[in-house]
Amino acid sequence: MGSTFNGLIGLVILILNIWAIISIVKSSAEVGKKILWVLLILLLPVIGLVIWALLGPRGNVRF
Numbered sequence: 001m002g003s004t005f006n007g008l009i010g011l012v013i014l015i016l017n018i019w020a021i022i023s024i025v026k027s028s029a030e031v032g033k034k035i036l037w038v039l040l041i042l043l044l045p046v047i048g049l050v051i052w053a054l055l056g057p058r059g060n061v062r063f
Helices: 002-026 031-043 045-055
Strands: none
Touching: 002 031, 002 045, 031 045
16 A cells, blocks of 8 residues: 555656646746756756745746
């Protein structure tokens, strides 16, 4: 049961990271800032996602 739950949490984090990266790419921020945000999310998936949610650029993506 534990490994299934952990796998589900990992999948949710992966989906949220992909959504954040798409949002960053579609935002109107400068290219350098976009690259830094994407690297932050790729290198620190959970912490980067939280920081992006609080401070990051937003795109025109709506799901």
